[in-house]
Amino acid sequence: MDFALIVLIELLRAVAGLVLIAAGLAIIFGMMRVINIAHGEFLMLGGYTVVLTTKLGVNLWVAILVLAPLFVGVFGIIVERCIIQFLYNRLLDSILATWGLSLLLIGAVTVVFGNTVEGVATPLGGFDIGDYKMASYTLVLIFAAALILAAIYAVLRYTRFGLIARSTMQNPGMAEALGVNSKLVYMATFGIGAALTGLAGGLLAPIAGVVPSMGVYFIGQAFITVVTGGSAIVAGTLSASTMLGTLSQSITFLSGPVFGDAALLLVALILLRLLPQGITGRIFSRSL
Amino acid sequence: MAAPGYWRGVALVAAVFLAILLFVPAWFDLFEVLQMTQYVVLALYALSLAYIWGFGGIVSFGQAGFFGLGGYAFAVLSINMGDTTVPFLLTIALCFAFAAVLGYFMFYGRLSDVYLGVVTLVVALIMWKLISHTAGPEYAIGKARLGGFNGIPSIPIMRVPFTDREMDPGEMFQYFMGLLIFVYLLLHVLIRSKFGRIAISIRENEVRTGLLGYDIRRYKLLVFSIGGALGGASGAMWATYQTFIDPNAFSLEMSAKCLIWVMAGGVGTLVGPIVGVVALQYLSLKLGETAFINNLVILGIVLVLLVLLMPRGIVPTLHDWLRKGIALVRQPSRGGAP
Numbered sequence: 001m002d003f004a005l006i007v008l009i010e011l012l013r014a015v016a017g018l019v020l021i022a023a024g025l026a027i028i029f030g031m032m033r034v035i036n037i038a039h040g041e042f043l044m045l046g047g048y049t050v051v052l053t054t055k056l057g058v059n060l061w062v063a064i065l066v067l068a069p070l071f072v073g074v075f076g077i078i079v080e081r082c083i084i085q086f087l088y089n090r091l092l093d094s095i096l097a098t099w100g101l102s103l104l105l106i107g108a109v110t111v112v113f114g115n116t117v118e119g120v121a122t123p124l125g126g127f128d129i130g131d132y133k134m135a136s137y138t139l140v141l142i143f144a145a146a147l148i149l150a151a152i153y154a155v156l157r158y159t160r161f162g163l164i165a166r167s168t169m170q171n172p173g174m175a176e177a178l179g180v181n182s183k184l185v186y187m188a189t190f191g192i193g194a195a196l197t198g199l200a201g202g203l204l205a206p207i208a209g210v211v212p213s214m215g216v217y218f219i220g221q222a223f224i225t226v227v228t229g230g231s232a233i234v235a236g237t238l239s240a241s242t243m244l245g246t247l248s249q250s251i252t253f254l255s256g257p258v259f260g261d262a263a264l265l266l267v268a269l270i271l272l273r274l275l276p277q278g279i280t281g282r283i284f285s286r287s288l
Numbered sequence: 289m290a291a292p293g294y295w296r297g298v299a300l301v302a303a304v305f306l307a308i309l310l311f312v313p314a315w316f317d318l319f320e321v322l323q324m325t326q327y328v329v330l331a332l333y334a335l336s337l338a339y340i341w342g343f344g345g346i347v348s349f350g351q352a353g354f355f356g357l358g359g360y361a362f363a364v365l366s367i368n369m370g371d372t373t374v375p376f377l378l379t380i381a382l383c384f385a386f387a388a389v390l391g392y393f394m395f396y397g398r399l400s401d402v403y404l405g406v407v408t409l410v411v412a413l414i415m416w417k418l419i420s421h422t423a424g425p426e427y428a429i430g431k432a433r434l435g436g437f438n439g440i441p442s443i444p445i446m447r448v449p450f451t452d453r454e455m456d457p458g459e460m461f462q463y464f465m466g467l468l469i470f471v472y473l474l475l476h477v478l479i480r481s482k483f484g485r486i487a488i489s490i491r492e493n494e495v496r497t498g499l500l501g502y503d504i505r506r507y508k509l510l511v512f513s514i515g516g517a518l519g520g521a522s523g524a525m526w527a528t529y530q531t532f533i534d535p536n537a538f539s540l541e542m543s544a545k546c547l548i549w550v551m552a553g554g555v556g557t558l559v560g561p562i563v564g565v566v567a568l569q570y571l572s573l574k575l576g577e578t579a580f581i582n583n584l585v586i587l588g589i590v591l592v593l594l595v596l597l598m599p600r601g602i603v604p605t606l607h608d609w610l611r612k613g614i615a616l617v618r619q620p621s622r623g624g625a626p
Contacts, residue, residue: 035402037409086596091402092347096551097595099349099544104588111582216540220413223406265414269407273397 040215046201076194230278
């Protein structure tokens with residue numbers, strides 16, 4: 001019984017992890033069809049923000065929940081203004097440019113902070129389930145992932161900005177004809193996507209080693225989740241994360257973390273063979 | 289199509305390469321020959337992407353997957369078999385088959401460009417992760433231990449085909465250069481064949497080509513597999529040239545470099561990417577000597593600038609500017625004529 005609970009929490013943690021690292025990417029991809037290869041480096045910047053500000057004495061939660069998203073969000077807007085805005089409708093070029101940005105960021109951060117692992121201690125301690133011990137922070141991650149998805153859904157569904165964003169996503173020409181400044185919408189969307197990514201990076205900082213190249217460990221999973229999910233932001237991220245997270249975590253239980261990743265890829269490949277537009281291309285295709 | 293002029297250009301390039309093959313080992317010292325061998329291997333690697341991207345419209349973001357697979361397959365096979373000729377051929381066949389299987393999922397699922405790029409990228413990433421985690425002694429194939437992050441050392445040096453004699457650096461350079469010339473010519477023949485023309489028409493307009501009755505999935509699959517085989521061959525050559533291979537052969541940086549070389553040289557040419565390799569590798573070698581500039585920073589800046597300023601590549605863009613310049617100079621005289 002206790003063991004079953006542990007397994008359940010671990011599965012939820014795997015799903016939450018995928019939601020966290022993929023949400024920002026999904027927003028940017030779903031809204032503007034831009035795949036941001038520098039996504040992993042945005043996570044890394046979020047992680048570094050937390051590490052550096054806590055060293056300066058800032059409260060850990062302020063660093064994670066406020067400073068990391070703020071910094072990476074502003075950085076994202078700068079990137080959008082300097083690079084991405086010239087490359088809308090040039091899908092391939094936008095991918096290549098963000099790849100360049102990714103290499104540039106890894107290199108630059110390595111030069112400034114060195115190629116060493118930084119970290120912050122995991123807060124909150126742990127609790128017992130029967131004979132097992134569990135880190136309380138795991139529950140924070142699961143809660144945060146659920147909250148992020150709910151927030152994205154609420155903003156898209158119930159606010160004026162969400163309405164404008166959805167209309168721009170559906171038909172930019174028509175939205176513009178009705179007086180929407182689509183450039184501004186794109187800029188804001190990229191900023192929000194980046195901010196969410198920064199938040200995810202901050203949340204991951206206490207459990208992952210923060211190194212300049214840490215992005216590499218996450219982007220594979222993030223891309224696969226987004227591509228498998230398809231273009232619907234919330235439904236796609238949620239369905240793909242649930243399916244892939246559960247599967248890969250189960251494989252991890254059985255045979256170790258390396259094969260969990262490989263299984264994730266294999267499942268995604270087969271899924272894409274069956275549903276080339278992602279899960280939400282055919283099922284839930286009218287959802288958000 | 290101006291076929292005679294086309295083949296004249298190809299013959300000229302091949303002749304220049306042949307001259308390099310014949311004279312470099314005699315005229316340059318050992319260090320420079322080794323350096324140039326490296327360029328030749330990487331040039332073949334660049335050709336693998338230049339072909340599938342420029343003449344099939346398939347942008348693989350994970351070409352390093354084949355490069356690394358080729359390197360590791362060659363290492364394992366040659367260490368176990370004690371020979372290099374057969375392992376080299378087997379490696380190429382293996383990479384062709386792997387690309388075919390991967391391509392089946394991608395092309396028969398009709399994945400669009402972005403998805404295809406992302407899937408290839410992730411495949412290379414996962415291979416990198418898998419191979420990095422093979423540190424223990426239990427991860428061994430025959431006599432070859434995979435070695436995790438440390439890679440596989442003491443890979444046999446390429447031998448003169450069907451003999452037991454190891455090549456000296458000069459011979460290896462000539463052998464690899466010969467292979468490069470062979471592949472260069474082969475690809476040109478392929479591009480000008482019926483198969484190649486159909487592949488190009490798929491790049492130009494996939495829907496129309498499909499409606500004309502060609503099975504585009506099959507053509508794309510074959511183009512991609514040929515690219516995979518070439519990538520694998522270059523990986524095997526890299527392994528024997530270094531007598532060492534490590535997981536970085538699979539890295540994103542390795543995939544990115546390939547894209548950068550091809551972009552710099554110009555998509556849609558074969559000689560451009562070769563020039564791109566030599567120019568950019570030389571640049572990073574020279575800049576790398578000044579220790580405070582990180583190599584990744586240079587690569588990143590080059591890639592961003594290429595995309596923003598010269599999306600068609602350096603050579604075609606300069607060519608365009610030159611033509612515009614000439615037209616600008618000529619225009620007044622033409623306008624003045626009654």
